[in-house]
Every structure is written in C-alpha cells, then in structure tokens.
Amino acid sequence: MLNRMKQAGARSRIQRAAGREPNSEPLPLRTDMKSNLDCMLAITGSPDDLIVRHFTIGAQHLPVALMFIDSLVDKDLVQSQVMKPLLQHYENAKNDLYHQAVQLVVEEVLTSVDVEILETQEEVLNTILGGDTVLFLSGSRQAIAIGSAGWKSRGIEEPLTESIIRGSREGFVEDLRTNISLIRRRIRNPELRIMTFKVGRRAKKTIVLIYVEGVANRGIVHEAIRRIESLDIDDIEGSGTIEQWLSDSFMSPFPLIANTERPDKVTGALLQGRLSVMVDGDPFALVLPITFSSNLQSPEDFYQNWLLATLTRILRLLAAAIASFLPALYIALLEFHHGLIPSKLAFSIAGAREGVPFPAVIEAFIMETTLELLREAGIRLPKPIGQTIGIVGGLVIGEAAVAAGIVSPIMVIVVAVTAIASFSFPSYSFAIALRILRFTMMLAASVFGLYGIILGYIMINIHFVNLKSFGIPYSTPFAPLYLDDWKDVILRAPVSFLKNRPRMLQPQDKKRLNKK
Amino acid sequence: MNHWEYDDNKIEAKELTITVSSMIIGVGILTLPRVLAGTTSSSDGWISILMAGAFAVTIAVLLGKFAGLYAGGTFFEYVRSLVTKPVAIVITGIMCVYFMLFLAYEIRAIANISKTYLFDRTPAEYIGLMFLLIVGYAASGTRIGLLRLNTMFFPIVLVVTFLLLFFSNSIVNWADLKPFFVTDVKRLMVGAKDSVFSMLGFEVILFYTAMMKRPKEAPLAAAVGVVIPVVLYVLIYLICIGTFTPWALQEIGYPAIELAKEVKIPGEFFERTESIFFTIWIMTIFNTASMALDIAVHLAHSIVRKGKRIHFVAAICPVAYLICMLPKNVIEFALLGEVISYMGFLTIGMTLCLYGVAAVKGMIK
Amino acid sequence: MTSWRKRATVLLFLLHAVLLSACWDRVEIDQRGFVAGVAIDKEPQREETSQKQGKAPEIVGTYQMLVPSGLRSGGKEGGSPGAAFFNMSVTERSIMALSARMAAKTSRTPYFEHLQVILLSNEAVKDGRLDFADILDFFLRNNEMRRDINVLIADGDAKRLLSVKSMNESYPAAYIDSAINNYKKTCYMRPESRIGYVHEQILKNVSFTIQKISAYEDGISLTGAALFDSHHRFVAFLSGSETGGLNFLKGDVKGGVVETSMDDDIIDFDIERATRNIKARREGDNFKFTVEIEAEGTIGKSIRKLDVAKLSSIRKMEDLFAKEIVQLSEKTIRTLQKKYKKDAIGLGMHLYQNKLMSWEELSENWEDGRQLFADATIEVKAEVNIRRLGNINQSERR
Known part of the structure; x- marks a missing residue:
C-alpha cells in the first residue's frame, strides 16, 4: 500500500x-x-x-x-x-x-x-x-x-448487473484493496503481477494493472503499460473513462475492452492471458484485450456441462442476431418483399394492418424509440417501480397502442422479442452496441429492404475486420482463422478438450492441461 | 505511432484457398448452367466443367509458383526487373484495366439481378451505386482486412449453397440426367471454354501470395482454391439439369436463383427462398468485387508512386461505375463479359510469358 | 479536418439525404391486391367478328382478389369477417393487356406473388389461334410468379369454378389448391401440374397431361386429365379410369383404391405406392415395351367369409388386383395409342434416355411422321403385394 x-x-x-x-x-x-x-x-x-x-x-x-x-x-x-x-x-x-x-x-x-x-x-x-x-x-x-487508512466502504455483495445462476456471488466494491484481495484469493500464484499507477493531475487515483507473468503476452503488457503511462488528464472519474482512453478506437460502437463486476470473470480472463485494469473507487474492472467472441462468453459456461453451455452460447448468438436484425427484417419483409412471407401469414398480417395508419417503418421506429425510453426510465426509477415499469409498462402500452390502432399486434411482438433478446447477454456494453446497430439496420432496411440489410451486414463486417483491440483483430478467431480457438467460442468443448489457451492472445504458456 | 503489432498481417495457406475460391465464385455460376445446357446435350456439361477445372488448376499452380518469386515485393517491381520499364508499365496497366473492368462487370451484374429478383421499381443505377460505395469502403481499409472478409463470408455462402442443394433433392428428377455421354468432343470443348470464363479469378494469386507467411505453399493452396468452386459448379449444374430438364434449362435466365425459387424447405415456412439465397450470394459477389478493386488500386498505386491509397480508390470507383452503366441491355452486358474473359486470357498469357522469361533469365532457383 | 474535406463531407451527407428520400419499392402490405387465382376463358360473343377479321379471339380473364380483413385469423372480437375474396373479370386480347386493364379497375395493384392456381378453360385452349404456350408465357416470365403455381384445365367455364363455395376454406382458390394435393389419396387424378413442369414438357416437345378440374354438384372434381400433344395443343379429356391407368403406367400412383370383384363380391385394395419399370426393345422400326408395375398396400375391403389370414387367399386377392391394374392400364394404352395416338406415358423419352432412339427421330417420327408410337407393342405386367391386412380378419364367420 x-x-x-x-x-x-x-x-x-x-x-x-x-x-x-x-x-x-x-x-x-x-x-x-x-x-x-x-x-x-x-x-x-x-x-x-x-x-x-x-x-x-x-x-x-x-x-x-x-x-x-x-x-x-x-x-x-x-x-x-x-x-x-x-x-x-x-x-x-x-x-x-x-x-x-x-x-x-x-x-x-x-x-x-x-x-x-x-x-x-x-x-x-x-x-x-x-x-x-x-x-x-x-x-x-x-x-x-x-499505515492507518480506514474509511467506510461497501461490503461485498452480489453484483447487480451480472447475476448468474451458479457460481460465486462475490462482486467487486469501490475500495481497491478489497478488490485486489478478491483477486489474490483466487489466484494464489507468485507470478501474479499487480502494477500500480497513479493517474490524474488534480484528483489522483490509483490504477492497477494485473496480469499473470508467464502467461500474458509481453507485447500486450508493454502496450498496456505504455497507454496507461501516457494518460495525462485531470481526473479519472471511473473505470469507464479509463476504458475510453485505453481503447484503440473511439469510433466503434463495439466494446474493445470489457468491464465486469465479477472477480471470477477477471481471474478467468487473467489465466487465459488477458490483462485487467482496476481503478480505485469504481467496482467495475476492465478486461483487455477483447475480441468479438468474448461477448458471447460468460463464466457460467464453464461451471456447467459442455452441452448445455454450447446450446446457451448458440442461443446467445441467436439473440444477438435477433436483437440487431429482427426489426429491420420486419420492415424489409413487410414493406418490400411480401412474397417471402408464407401465404397464410401474409394475408393475416395484411388483414391486421388494414386499420393502421402508419407504414411499417414509422411504426417500427415509434415502437423502438418508446421501448428505449421505457428502458431508460426503468433504470432511473426506484427499485420496486422500476421493475414493474419495464415489463408491465411495455406490454400495457403495447396493448393500448394496438387497441388504439396506432400499431399492429405483430409490431408489438417483434419489439418485445427484440427487447428480451437484447437483455440476454452477459455483456452490457455489447448490448448497447447492438442497440445502435439495430437502428442503423432499420434505416438501411427502410430504404433498400433485404438488400439494405445485407449491405449493412457487410458494412459491419468491414468494420470488424479493420478493428483492433490492443493489436488483436476484433474478428479473431473467425478471421484470421484459428480453428483451435473455436473450441471455446460458440461450441464449448468438454473440459478435457480445452487443452490450450486461446491462440489469439498469443500467450507465453500455451498449455492449460497435461503440462507433463 | 509504434504500437506493438500483434500479427505480421500475413495470411496463411488456408486463407489463400478461401480467397481464391471467393474470387471465383461470383456471378458466373448464376448463368453457367444455362450456357452449358445450350452448348452440350443432356447432362454432359459436367464434363466440360471438369475439363475447364483441370485447365484452371494447372494455370493456378503455375501462377502460384510465379508469384512465389516476388513474394517480398510487388508485381510491378518484379516485372520491371524482368523486362524494361515501359513494357512493365504496359503489362501492369493492362492488368489494372482488366480488374477494373471485372469490378464494373460485377457491379452491373448485381444491379441487373437485384433489379430482377429483389426490386421492382428502384433504378438499377442506385442499386449499383450503393454496392460500389460499400466496395469502396472496404477497399479503403487495410488490405489484410479485405482478405479477412473473405474468411468471414465464405463459410456462410458455402453453407447456404449446400443447404440449397440438399433441399433440392425432393425436386430433382434424376432420370432427366440421362442419357449420358451423347455430346461430341467439339461441343464439349466449346462448353469448356464457356466454363473457363466462369472460373476466371484465380489470377488474384499473383497479388495475394505476397501477403502470405509461407509463399511456398501458394501453388497447392491455389489449386485447392480452384477445386472447391469446380465441385460446386458441377453439383449446381447437375441439380439444375435434374430439376429443369436440359430443354427448359436453356430458357431460364438465372438457373441457380430459379432453383432457389423451386426448392421446398420442409415445414413450408419460407416460400420464396430465392430472395434469401440471392441476398447471401451478394456477399460472395461483394468479395469478388472488393478484391478486384483492391488489386486495381494496388497495381495503379505501384506504378504511380505518389499519393495515398484512398486517392486511388476515389479515382477508380467513378470510372468503374461509368463503365458498368455503359451496356444498354443484358445482351450488351454479355458482350462486356466476353471482352473481359478474353482479357483474362490475355493477362494469364502475359504472366506465363513472364514466367518463361524468368526461367530463361535463370531467376528460378 | 481541412476545409475541403469538411465541404466534401457535407456534400456527401446531402447526397445521401437525397438518395434516401426516395424509397421506390416501398409498398404497404395492405395496399397489395393479392391475386390468389386466375381463370382464363374464351370470350364467346364476338367470335364471329373476330373470325371474320382473322384476329385471335378475345379472352376473359378473371382474377380472384383477396380481401385480407376477411381472412384475418384470430382478429379482434366483435368484428365479423366480411367476404374474403371477390372475382373481377376483364376481356382483352392478351394476358398482358388483361393485367393492365385489371390494374385500372381495382383499388389495389394486382400482386401475383401468392398466386396459387391458374385455371384455363378447355375452350380457350382448344382454339388453335390461342397458343397455350403464349398464354403461359406471361406467367412464366414475370418474376412475381413462382414455377410452383398449379395449372389446371377446366371442363367448360373456368370462371364459374372460381366462385365455388367451400365450407372449410376461406376462398375458392384455397379450396382448389388443397384439393390438388389429394392425388395422394386417389389414383384417378393426376399429380399436381406445376407451371414449371408444364413449361418443361412444352419445351421437350412431348405429349403430356395436366390436371383437369370440373364443376361437380356444389363443388369441384379433379378426376380425369387433360391430354396435350407434343405441339402443346389440347387433344381431349381423359376419363377418371383412363387417368388411373395412366398413373400406373407412369409410376405416379401415390395412393388410392383399386376395386375388383371376387366371388361376386367387391374387394378393395388400398395402394400405398406403385412403381413401374419399363423394358424396351427395338428391332428396326418395331418397338416392344414391357411395363412392369409393382404395387404395395393394404386390404381395404375384403369379402365376407374369407379367411384373409391364409396365404392362399392373399395370393388370390393379389392376382385379382393385379389383373384389375393390368386391365386399367391396357384400357389407357388403347385409348392413347389407337384413339389419340399420343404418347403421354413417356415411353419415347425412355427410348431417348436409354439411347435407343435419337432426339431427331423422337421429335419427328414418334408421334408425327411415321407414328411409330401407334404401332408399338406395349405389354403390361403387374404385381401386387398385400403387405397388411387391416385391423380385422373377417367381418363375419361362416
């Protein structure tokens, strides 16, 4: 200290x-x-x-x-x-x-x-x-x-934003010492390095960089140190600010550094070869570097049977697709490509939309915006009311809107399913990125239909391949193709197969199992 | 800024295979079955495809070996060391124009087919323009990023195509494939020539081998990269014959997409899958177009040293767009396709000559 | 950013705004006029005038347009669905003109992407001046249609069939469409004739058959078939039993009942599937075909006092059924060979595919020219396998 x-x-x-x-x-x-x-x-x-x-x-x-x-x-x-x-x-x-x-x-x-x-x-x-x-x-x-520091700080509780069914219920708190203790308890290894920095001109805050020597790639470590040392600002308000300063690109909506309140997520990442940054006063720890595949993973996957974990990950991928593309698909199918809808459904939808004044595009935008408002409101309201507003509000407002003839019932279903899908991610920053994507896709679909959606999808991919997080391309392990790493991306192979650490992080020590 | 760079920004052999396959699989396959049904009788077109495939594989291997000679530098520099500078400029210039025409062809093809199958009243110019803008956006990123896009899209396209072929099992009438071996050799050769037109694209080996970690693996990787589309073409062709009969096949504009129209996916959820199929297909055409633009820009940039890459992208795109809007109808467009194909042969021929020159000059170890 | 870059960016945004403001293809789904069925008839009245003028007769096109609000499944309570469809007829000289004229009459543009059936009256198709292929050209070329649309030839007035009442289906075209699929239950109707299939047959220059539809009491009947020759001219209708034989000969039987008598009583055979195998031999200009039909199924109805558990009874029944199938097939062959001289069975194609006959010979001499088909010898052999006996053995004992 x-x-x-x-x-x-x-x-x-x-x-x-x-x-x-x-x-x-x-x-x-x-x-x-x-x-x-x-x-x-x-x-x-x-x-x-x-x-x-x-x-x-x-x-x-x-x-x-x-x-x-x-x-x-x-x-x-x-x-x-x-x-x-x-x-x-x-x-x-x-x-x-x-x-x-x-x-x-x-x-x-x-x-x-x-x-x-x-x-x-x-x-x-x-x-x-x-x-x-x-x-x-x-x-x-x-x-x-x-040494005599002793101020009041919050006790260790379950993290609010990342609850899981099975696993430890400890979460980080604001006090850095406590947080470090949580990490040290989990990794009792002499090679665990905790480097301290003091950043900020007027309000000095302590930042620690944690990694495991011998596992993490030296190049990434040096790069991270270089970036932290080059920080020259008045105040680091929280880990979110540091995250933005340390990220490779501020133009991308996608998270290039993950944040978490859970110690087990951090230690899991450290042992894979990643680094962690923690700021005194903020319970969210940063994990870097991050690629797209990390957004689909949750520590819970490793506590369960591989089959269940794989299916859950597939479900998450599906949820990602739904959360980004479903409203856009709805617009495209209903406005441009009526032939794609099966006949009976097409007639039913056409019948349902008879009395609705707005075209599907406007309808979609109205409902999505309303849902975003509800979501924001739900966060700010006090706990008991907040929960209710979220679910009940959505449904009730949707029902009322349908009864009033402003939107069609199908739109309400689409919006509800999208909302549910977007809540099912373990990573909140990724969910935010998808929200932005969703609106962009809706715009693209409203102009060019399916063609617009596919062009939008291509654009997202172009963005991915050019994006790097601490030197690692964001679309690894899909491109560059590291087939070995696929054992832990969507499929979660049985534990006896997970012999090596992810190749994309280029760790110094590749093997996890059977080191003899 | 001297960040630490993770990777040497090089591709591996399997990524080169995917690159070559993505480049070849493009618009050609959408019309090839019809063309073959016109020149060959019954289902013998598969022989033509295989003949063309064998030819393409050989050339690809040769080009791969040639490209290995200048793996560190650029095509232009190496050619300049083989022949005089003006000749090198001419050769590289022709290649650049070839790829630019290729790009124009792909854009126009997308505009035509989208207009037919996806849109009704939207002007083809805007469809093409949107496509060109996205291709330009891709080309203005990093070159290695472009190749990674191939890796990302290729599996999707393959899976969708195989699903299509798999589900078409219920509508294929295998008896229609008979009789076998009824076409004479001359017509088979004509069919092979048409098939080779659809396989042009493997020239990209010349330019992407330079980005490989181990350039020695280029010829084999390229060969595999040509084989995959050949297999795919044969399968699609046979299934089209079985579904439509050879006589009807000659009359159908874009057989591959019509095949998607016919396919019944069990569960009857999707009725007209051709929109989805074509939409996915746009991905691989995008790959082809973006590589064409990338190479054209790269070649132009290597001749004219000044300026940045983005300048060349901004310069070549409008020219390509104007060229692509020149043909007035589908027939003139097919003519453009023929011109490009012959130009492709020319470029291959030139490269093989250069290979010969390199051998004569003792540059091959 | 340098100033010219700033200006360029602004210009680009403006350009995009202009581009994005026009979404040409956006049509609301409830603005579409879904056409579920089309009927083509010949306009009778002005027959003489057009005959005198030597022009093609006019055709009456009837479109069945759907009213979506009448089709709404599970809508709001209290709203009674109105009529689910309405038919609209227009007389014009060509199909394309029909569409154009129709678009001017309805409130919503006709939209064909969900077209299910096309009914052609045999009067319209019989007339030599109206080419069958011509009529179908519009439906094949237009991208909105699929090759899956069913084509049927109507006996008499096609328009009338678009107004049949059905208890189960919301609109007549749906009724017809679901009836089309019933060939799995009866062998007296042809399997579905998709427009794609018809297109292929026309291009192959062979004789072919299309499903026939006729009005029957209050509804429709799909038994029988319409016979077309290799120049896609309508020849005649085949009766139900002739169609049955044809199905057996072509191997298109997917279900149905074969009835015959045994000991003065009726026995029925429930067919599950039937396959056919053609063996052909050619000696110069003489062709000998042997069609081997193999059918499998269950006993539908047995006679009383027959112990079906005995192998001998089974054999006896199988023989009787086989005889019945052969009789049925031979009747069809006679009709096709002698009466119409058209090979709708596909024997010619079989010769071509097995290299017993060249393409030119097939197109010139098989049905036309030397009419080799009419002189061919066709033998039918049938084998019936009764696989299952049903739930009971005898309905009554001696």
Whole structure:
C-alpha cells in the first residue's frame, strides 16, 4: 500500500500545489519540526480535518507530532498502533534518543506493520492524503509514515448487473484493496503481477494493472503499460473513462475492452492471458484485450456441462442476431418483399394492418424509440417501480397502442422479442452496441429492404475486420482463422478438450492441461 | 505511432484457398448452367466443367509458383526487373484495366439481378451505386482486412449453397440426367471454354501470395482454391439439369436463383427462398468485387508512386461505375463479359510469358 | 479536418439525404391486391367478328382478389369477417393487356406473388389461334410468379369454378389448391401440374397431361386429365379410369383404391405406392415395351367369409388386383395409342434416355411422321403385394 507513494507523477502535483514548478527537485524535510509542520499546513490550507497531535516521548521529552487527516484515518489504529506503543515504550526510558530516534522508533517501538521512512515534503503530503499517518520527530530530517487508512466502504455483495445462476456471488466494491484481495484469493500464484499507477493531475487515483507473468503476452503488457503511462488528464472519474482512453478506437460502437463486476470473470480472463485494469473507487474492472467472441462468453459456461453451455452460447448468438436484425427484417419483409412471407401469414398480417395508419417503418421506429425510453426510465426509477415499469409498462402500452390502432399486434411482438433478446447477454456494453446497430439496420432496411440489410451486414463486417483491440483483430478467431480457438467460442468443448489457451492472445504458456 | 503489432498481417495457406475460391465464385455460376445446357446435350456439361477445372488448376499452380518469386515485393517491381520499364508499365496497366473492368462487370451484374429478383421499381443505377460505395469502403481499409472478409463470408455462402442443394433433392428428377455421354468432343470443348470464363479469378494469386507467411505453399493452396468452386459448379449444374430438364434449362435466365425459387424447405415456412439465397450470394459477389478493386488500386498505386491509397480508390470507383452503366441491355452486358474473359486470357498469357522469361533469365532457383 | 474535406463531407451527407428520400419499392402490405387465382376463358360473343377479321379471339380473364380483413385469423372480437375474396373479370386480347386493364379497375395493384392456381378453360385452349404456350408465357416470365403455381384445365367455364363455395376454406382458390394435393389419396387424378413442369414438357416437345378440374354438384372434381400433344395443343379429356391407368403406367400412383370383384363380391385394395419399370426393345422400326408395375398396400375391403389370414387367399386377392391394374392400364394404352395416338406415358423419352432412339427421330417420327408410337407393342405386367391386412380378419364367420 505504501508503494503508492513511489510514483513520479505524484510529485508534480504536490509541487504545483506548493507553488513550485512540477518535476523540480523535491523539497527535503528540515530538522526543525515546527517549520515542517507549518509547511504542510500552509500547502494544504489548514483544513479542519487535518489533525496535528503533539506529544513527547522518552525521558528527555522529545517532541513528536502526529499528522493525519481525520476523515481518512482509522483512529483506533492510530491510537493503538502508534500512540500507545510510543507512550508506553518510552515511559521509563532513560537513553538518549536523538540521533537514532527514527530508526529506533521504527524498529523497536511501532507495532504497526505498514511503516516507511519519508524524506521529502511531497512524500509526506501524499501519505497523509492517502489516509496514513505521519510521525514527525523533532530534530530529525526523516519522518515516519504509518499505515492507518480506514474509511467506510461497501461490503461485498452480489453484483447487480451480472447475476448468474451458479457460481460465486462475490462482486467487486469501490475500495481497491478489497478488490485486489478478491483477486489474490483466487489466484494464489507468485507470478501474479499487480502494477500500480497513479493517474490524474488534480484528483489522483490509483490504477492497477494485473496480469499473470508467464502467461500474458509481453507485447500486450508493454502496450498496456505504455497507454496507461501516457494518460495525462485531470481526473479519472471511473473505470469507464479509463476504458475510453485505453481503447484503440473511439469510433466503434463495439466494446474493445470489457468491464465486469465479477472477480471470477477477471481471474478467468487473467489465466487465459488477458490483462485487467482496476481503478480505485469504481467496482467495475476492465478486461483487455477483447475480441468479438468474448461477448458471447460468460463464466457460467464453464461451471456447467459442455452441452448445455454450447446450446446457451448458440442461443446467445441467436439473440444477438435477433436483437440487431429482427426489426429491420420486419420492415424489409413487410414493406418490400411480401412474397417471402408464407401465404397464410401474409394475408393475416395484411388483414391486421388494414386499420393502421402508419407504414411499417414509422411504426417500427415509434415502437423502438418508446421501448428505449421505457428502458431508460426503468433504470432511473426506484427499485420496486422500476421493475414493474419495464415489463408491465411495455406490454400495457403495447396493448393500448394496438387497441388504439396506432400499431399492429405483430409490431408489438417483434419489439418485445427484440427487447428480451437484447437483455440476454452477459455483456452490457455489447448490448448497447447492438442497440445502435439495430437502428442503423432499420434505416438501411427502410430504404433498400433485404438488400439494405445485407449491405449493412457487410458494412459491419468491414468494420470488424479493420478493428483492433490492443493489436488483436476484433474478428479473431473467425478471421484470421484459428480453428483451435473455436473450441471455446460458440461450441464449448468438454473440459478435457480445452487443452490450450486461446491462440489469439498469443500467450507465453500455451498449455492449460497435461503440462507433463 | 509504434504500437506493438500483434500479427505480421500475413495470411496463411488456408486463407489463400478461401480467397481464391471467393474470387471465383461470383456471378458466373448464376448463368453457367444455362450456357452449358445450350452448348452440350443432356447432362454432359459436367464434363466440360471438369475439363475447364483441370485447365484452371494447372494455370493456378503455375501462377502460384510465379508469384512465389516476388513474394517480398510487388508485381510491378518484379516485372520491371524482368523486362524494361515501359513494357512493365504496359503489362501492369493492362492488368489494372482488366480488374477494373471485372469490378464494373460485377457491379452491373448485381444491379441487373437485384433489379430482377429483389426490386421492382428502384433504378438499377442506385442499386449499383450503393454496392460500389460499400466496395469502396472496404477497399479503403487495410488490405489484410479485405482478405479477412473473405474468411468471414465464405463459410456462410458455402453453407447456404449446400443447404440449397440438399433441399433440392425432393425436386430433382434424376432420370432427366440421362442419357449420358451423347455430346461430341467439339461441343464439349466449346462448353469448356464457356466454363473457363466462369472460373476466371484465380489470377488474384499473383497479388495475394505476397501477403502470405509461407509463399511456398501458394501453388497447392491455389489449386485447392480452384477445386472447391469446380465441385460446386458441377453439383449446381447437375441439380439444375435434374430439376429443369436440359430443354427448359436453356430458357431460364438465372438457373441457380430459379432453383432457389423451386426448392421446398420442409415445414413450408419460407416460400420464396430465392430472395434469401440471392441476398447471401451478394456477399460472395461483394468479395469478388472488393478484391478486384483492391488489386486495381494496388497495381495503379505501384506504378504511380505518389499519393495515398484512398486517392486511388476515389479515382477508380467513378470510372468503374461509368463503365458498368455503359451496356444498354443484358445482351450488351454479355458482350462486356466476353471482352473481359478474353482479357483474362490475355493477362494469364502475359504472366506465363513472364514466367518463361524468368526461367530463361535463370531467376528460378 | 481541412476545409475541403469538411465541404466534401457535407456534400456527401446531402447526397445521401437525397438518395434516401426516395424509397421506390416501398409498398404497404395492405395496399397489395393479392391475386390468389386466375381463370382464363374464351370470350364467346364476338367470335364471329373476330373470325371474320382473322384476329385471335378475345379472352376473359378473371382474377380472384383477396380481401385480407376477411381472412384475418384470430382478429379482434366483435368484428365479423366480411367476404374474403371477390372475382373481377376483364376481356382483352392478351394476358398482358388483361393485367393492365385489371390494374385500372381495382383499388389495389394486382400482386401475383401468392398466386396459387391458374385455371384455363378447355375452350380457350382448344382454339388453335390461342397458343397455350403464349398464354403461359406471361406467367412464366414475370418474376412475381413462382414455377410452383398449379395449372389446371377446366371442363367448360373456368370462371364459374372460381366462385365455388367451400365450407372449410376461406376462398375458392384455397379450396382448389388443397384439393390438388389429394392425388395422394386417389389414383384417378393426376399429380399436381406445376407451371414449371408444364413449361418443361412444352419445351421437350412431348405429349403430356395436366390436371383437369370440373364443376361437380356444389363443388369441384379433379378426376380425369387433360391430354396435350407434343405441339402443346389440347387433344381431349381423359376419363377418371383412363387417368388411373395412366398413373400406373407412369409410376405416379401415390395412393388410392383399386376395386375388383371376387366371388361376386367387391374387394378393395388400398395402394400405398406403385412403381413401374419399363423394358424396351427395338428391332428396326418395331418397338416392344414391357411395363412392369409393382404395387404395395393394404386390404381395404375384403369379402365376407374369407379367411384373409391364409396365404392362399392373399395370393388370390393379389392376382385379382393385379389383373384389375393390368386391365386399367391396357384400357389407357388403347385409348392413347389407337384413339389419340399420343404418347403421354413417356415411353419415347425412355427410348431417348436409354439411347435407343435419337432426339431427331423422337421429335419427328414418334408421334408425327411415321407414328411409330401407334404401332408399338406395349405389354403390361403387374404385381401386387398385400403387405397388411387391416385391423380385422373377417367381418363375419361362416
């Protein structure tokens, strides 16, 4: 945890706050404790929650001071781990403390485990702002940092957006330490690397990059580090912002980096050879790189029988097709190609549409837009009402619209099926991408019918093949053709067949099973 | 930016096979059964197809070997090293024009067939224009991306075609295939010539071998790539004969699509599957057209060094469009097809000559 | 972006807006006038005038247009479906003109993509000035039609048949269409004659038969067949039993009943399938055919007091049924060979396919010219296999 202090970026911010040029040499602490303290108070503007506790230790009554920020610190810790040992230890001390004071205090007195010696003003400020306590000793150029962070954070709960039937029910929380602990518990491997970065000029946030050394491809790792280090913005609001900064292309609606609240998804990805980025303060972890095939996968697939998993994936693929193309197909069939509809159905539809004033195109757009509105509203409303609005609202409004003669019943069915299909993905960002696609396809279909749909489909594919996520083409393993990887894309082969990690990630260690 | 690049942006042998197959499978198959039924009697057209196939495979292997000689550089540079620069420019220029005409042919074919089967009143010009725009969009991306599109569309087209052939089992009258072997050799040769026209497209080996990881595998990959369409053509032809009888087959405009019209899919859910079939077929025609444009642009770009790729795309597209709208009716269009086919022979001939020159100059190891 | 790029982009967007504003082919599905059936008759009245003028007679085309709201399955409650269809007739000189004229009369453009049946009156087809192939040309060339549309020849007035009432079906064309598929239950009607099949036969220059439809009491009857010669001219109607024999000879029997008598009582044979095998021999200009028919099925009705569980009774019944089939077939052969001299059985094609006769000979001399078909010897052999006996053995004992 105290490693956080060791990044260069931290220095410049503090220097700027101190009215100095960033990246100039850090100011060392002076021996005079009072001037040190005054410096700190001046830079931070003496906020109310910055507490300074003076006391003396030892027989010679060496003045020492503790500095910490009230709202960030676990006061019990400070009291029991810092003050108590200091005061108790030196109750009856008789020796001279001055020259080896710091060393002695660190080695013999403090019971806290998180201890570090500081030498510059920047480091001190960083420590305090991180929630730790700094102990100044009068006459010493060094200060001691003691870990004491303790703020309230949410407990570990089941992730709301990604519930599955079988599997662990733990989800990430906002506190980065807890999140890392969730990962470490699952991958107890010395090769697990957690690299820390501090990003953001005005609001520094901690970002970690996690990967498994020996599995992840070095090139991807270096590329990811390069991208994170090149970030130069004021504030990273959440992992979503980082995701956009780290993505290869901002023009594509498709997610190039996945996000998840589930630790098991992250660890599964790490062991495949992917990397993960987590931001302090955001429960969503990023997983990169991502190709199209990842959107169809869910960790649940691996907890179940392969047959069931394969069928579920096929169902998801079907759902993807329905969610993107069904309204467009509806428009194309009903407006352009009546011959394609079986005769009886055609007559029935024609009969049903007799009283409807709008052409199928307008109808489709109206209903789809209404559904989007309902969806957004459902998210914002308080829980009990939100659920109801979603389902009941849709049906009731649909019924009413049909009764009023604005839309035909078939349209309502189409829209409902599309909506259900779009909810069945494990990846929310992918579902969003499909929503955008759906409207584009509807536009294409309303102009050129089936021809428009196929041209639109071709355009999407062109987009795919030119898109790259951290150097990996988005359409892998369909193109370039890696037949080996197909064992885990739509088909989920029985576990004994999943011998190798996905070739598309070019991992260093290819084998998963039977390493002998 | 020097990102780390994942891949060397090269294709493997099986991707070259798919590329060659995608290029060959295009508009030709839609009319070939009718043409063959006109020149050969009964069902003997399959012999013509096989003859043409054997010829095409041989040429493809030769071209593959030739392309292996300049796997690192471009066609133009290598030709320039074999013969003088003006001659090289002429040869490359002819090839560029050939591919541009190919592109125009494909666009016009799509416009014609879509107008017949998918649309009623939409002007053919707009259909063609939309298609051209998408092809241009594809060509302005990366070259390797274009080849990946082949890999993505090819399985779909194959599956749909095989489904079609599979379901047509119920409407085929196998007795109509008899009698066998009644055509004389001369007419078979004429049929073979017509078939070879439908198999042109394997010249793409010359240009895409350069992008392979192991160019030595090119000839074999190309051979397999030619065999697949040949098999497909034979199957479609035989099934068309069995479904329509040879006499009716001569009279049907686009037999493959009419076959889709006839097919009964059990369950009677889809009645007129030809729209779906043709819509999927558009994918493979798109592949052919985008490769044609890509090669034309590549060739032009290698002669004229200045400018970026997108400039050439923007320059060639309008020219191709104007050419494709020139023929006034289907008959003139067929004439254009003949011109292109003969030009194809010319390009193959030129390349083989160059191969000979390379052999003479001792450039083959 | 540089300024010219900006302008180019804006221009492109405008262009797209212009292009997208015209969707030429968008037609609302309820604006279509679905045509389910077409009937072609000859216009009788102006016969003399056109004969004098030497022009082709006029034809009356009747389109059966559907009213979708009358067909709505499971619509709102309280709305009673009105009439599901209406027929509209127009007299013109050619089919194309018919369509044009019809389009001017109806409120919705006629739309043929769901056309199911085409009925041609035998009067219209018999007339030498109206070419059968000509009439069909429109239906074959137009992309809206499928090659699956059924063509039937009507005995008498075709228009009338488009108005038959049916209890089960919503509109007459549906009634006719589903009746067409009943050849699986009877051997006295021809299997469906799709327009594609008719086109192929015309191009092959062989004689062929098409399903016949006639009015029968309150409904329709599809027994019998219409015989056309190799120049696609209508020759005559074949009766039900002649059609039955023809079906056996062509191997087109998919079901039906063969009835014969045994010991003065009637026994019935329920056919499941029948195949035929042709063996042909040629000696110069003499042709000898042996058609071997093999039928399989169940006993439909047995006579009383016959123990069908005995092998001897089965054999006896099989022989009787076989005799009946042979009789039926021979009657047909006589009619086709002697009366009409048209080979609708496909024997000529068989010769060509097995290289016993060249194409030229077939087209010139088989039915025309030297009329080799009429002089050929055709022998029929039948074998019946009774596979199942039904649920009971005897309905009464001695």
